[in-house]
Amino acid sequence: xxxxxxxxxxxxxxxxxxxxxxxxxxxxxxxxxxxxxxxxxxxxxxxxxxxxxxxxxxxxxxxxxxxxxxxxxxxxxxxxxxxxxxxxxxxxxxxxxxxxxxxxxxxxxxxxxxxxxxxxxxxxxxxxxxxxxxxxxxxxxxxxxxxxxxxxxxxxxxxxxxxxxxxxxxxxxxxxxxxxxxxxxxxxxxxxxxxxxxxxxxxxxxxxxxxxxxxxxxxxxxxxxxxxxxxxxxxxxxxxxxxxxxxxxxxxxxxxxxxxxxxxxxxxxxxxxxxxxxxxxxxxxxxxxxxxxxxxxxxxxxxxxxxxxxxxxxxxxxxxxxxxx
Numbered sequence: 045x046x047x048x049x050x051x052x053x054x055x056x057x058x059x060x061x062x063x064x065x066x067x068x069x070x071x072x073x074x075x076x077x078x079x080x081x082x083x084x085x086x087x088x089x090x091x092x093x094x095x096x097x098x099x100x101x102x103x104x105x106x107x108x109x110x111x112x113x114x115x116x117x118x119x120x121x122x123x124x125x126x127x128x129x130x131x132x133x134x135x136x137x138x139x140x141x142x143x144x145x146x147x148x149x150x151x152x153x154x155x156x157x158x159x160x161x162x163x164x165x166x167x168x169x170x171x172x173x174x175x176x177x178x179x180x181x182x183x184x185x186x187x188x189x190x191x192x193x194x195x196x197x198x199x200x201x202x203x204x205x206x207x208x209x210x211x212x213x214x215x216x217x218x219x220x221x222x223x224x225x226x227x228x229x230x231x232x233x234x235x236x237x238x239x240x241x242x243x244x245x246x247x248x249x250x251x252x253x254x255x256x257x258x259x260x261x262x263x264x265x266x267x268x269x270x271x272x273x274x275x276x277x278x279x280x281x282x283x284x285x286x287x288x289x290x291x292x293x294x295x296x297x298x299x300x301x302x303x304x305x306x307x308x309x310x311x312x313x314x315x316x317x318x319x320x321x322x323x324x325x326x327x328x329x330x331x332x333x334x335x336x337x338x339x340x341x342x343x344x345x346x347x348x349x350x351x352x353x354x355x356x357x358x359x360x361x362x363x364x365x366x367x368x369x
Contacts, residue, residue, distance in 0.1 A: 105130040108173050110183040111151070114368030119192040120252050120358040121158050124369050126151040127173055127183070134173035138187065143353050145173075146306035148233040155308050157355035160252050164191040192358075195253045218295050225288060225301065226309050227354035234305035235283040239362040240328055242280050242312060243335060243346050245273035251349075251358035267356045268313065268349035275316055275344040277335040280328075282310045282348075282362070287324040287332070296347060297339025300332045310359070313347035314338050 106129040113124035125136050128151045136143045138156050145152035156169070171183040249270035281302055288309075289301035296313035300320060303309055316336025320326060337344045350359040361367045 105175060105177065108175075108181055108183060110171055110185060112169070112185055112187070112368070114187075114366075115185065116188045116190055117158050117368075118190045118358075118361065118366060119158055119162055119164070120160050120356075121361045121367050122352055122357055123156045123158075123169070123187060124153065124367065125156050125169070125171065126153040127171060130175055131173045132176055134171060137170045137172075139167055139189075141353070143307065144229060144231070145171075146229070146231050146233060148306075153233070154306055155352040157352040157357055158189055159355050160192075160194075162189055164189050192252060195250050214294050218293055221293075222301075222311075222351075223354055226351040226356075227307075228303075229307040229353070230286075230303050230305045232305045234285040234303065235308065235328075237283070237328065240280060240282050241271075241363055242282050242310075242332075242348055243271050243273050243277055245271040245277070245335075245346070248272040248345055251356075251360065268311070268347045269359045270345050270347055272343070272345045273335045275335055275337060278331045279312050279315065279333045279335060279346055281326045281330050281332050282350075282359070283328045285310075285326060287320045287322055287326060290318050290320055290322050290324075290332075293339060295340045297341060298333065298336060299339075302326060302332070307353045309351045311347075311349040311351070313349070314341045314345060316344075 108127050108129040108131050111126040111128065117123050123138075125145075126148070127134065127145065131145075131152050134145045134152060136145065136154055136156055139158075139162055143154045143156060145154050152173070166186050166188050169185050169187045173181045173183065175181065247269070249266055251266060251269045253266040279300075283302075283304055285302040285304040287300060288303045289299060289311075292298050293313070296311075298315040298318050299311060299313040300315065300318055301309055301311045312332055314336050315333035315338065317334045318332070319334070320330075320332050326332060335344055335346050341347075348359050350357045350362060362369075
């Protein structure tokens with residue numbers, strides 16, 4: 045990965061109960077890093093001061109700490125944003141879009157997506173948090189979006205496929221259905237540990253690839269990662285979660301979609317067989333189907349896609365370390 049993967053950390057420098065305004069900063073050793081600042085704003089009126097039992101000292105709140113998986117992220121990548129400490133909720137804003145935090149095992153977190161068309165350069169990431177005593181805080185960091193060089197693919201489809209499956213209305217209806225699904229946020233962390241490749245095979249098309257159809261000009265961005273494998277090869281869940289779709293679609297053929305919680309989803313398309321049902325809880329590495337050639341497909345392969353808060357992402361960046369996790 046060009047550049048560096050870094051971790052932004054901020055510590056609030058004042059007690060949280062009955063605060064006025066506190067400003068903090070952070071750096072990572074001798075080398076300067078993008079400045080991270082914190083502002084705390086008290087709610088209208090002083091919060092009530094709890095009275096502990098006689099002889100018992102009040103337990104101080106643990107100040108929030110902002111942790112980013114990386115400060116440099118490619119287009120179609122994602123930043124894992126975590127806030128530790130006594131935080132009961134909040135939201136992240138980046139590039140004009142807002143994402144709610146979800147309670148994880150050790151923090152409040154969310155995956156912040158970078159779209160294919162988001163502009164490269166430095167952008168401010170802001171996290172608004174809420175503490176148990178009613179205090180609200182704002183943590184900020186600068187994240188650099190790096191340009192991705194998109195590949196170009198040339199595809200040939202039969203007149204029958206073109207008429208039936210390249211109909212703009214058919215494509216739009218399927219995308220609208222998927223977008224409605226991918227924008228739902230289950231406020232529970234369902235994934236755990238590293239992300240897995242769902243199948244071993246040759247990479248036949250990268251995410252974001254611009255495509256020429258039957259000799260036409262290249263355009264658009266491929267919404268998934270294509271991995272070639274023999275028909276019938278088992279396809280595994282990239283991580284744990286709940287199956288929210290397991291059915292045949294017109295363009296993507298037989299498809300399984302897993303909700304990993306917190307607004308993150310993975311999808312497995314063109315399957316020959318589906319091995320799970322909607323509502324099933326699945327573990328990382330569990331078989332969800334087999335490689336096939338259903339839907340709009342020119343040969344046996346897996347179309348693997350991931351989406352965070354409705355934004356399709358490069359699934360391989362969840363496994364190759366370029367997202368910083």
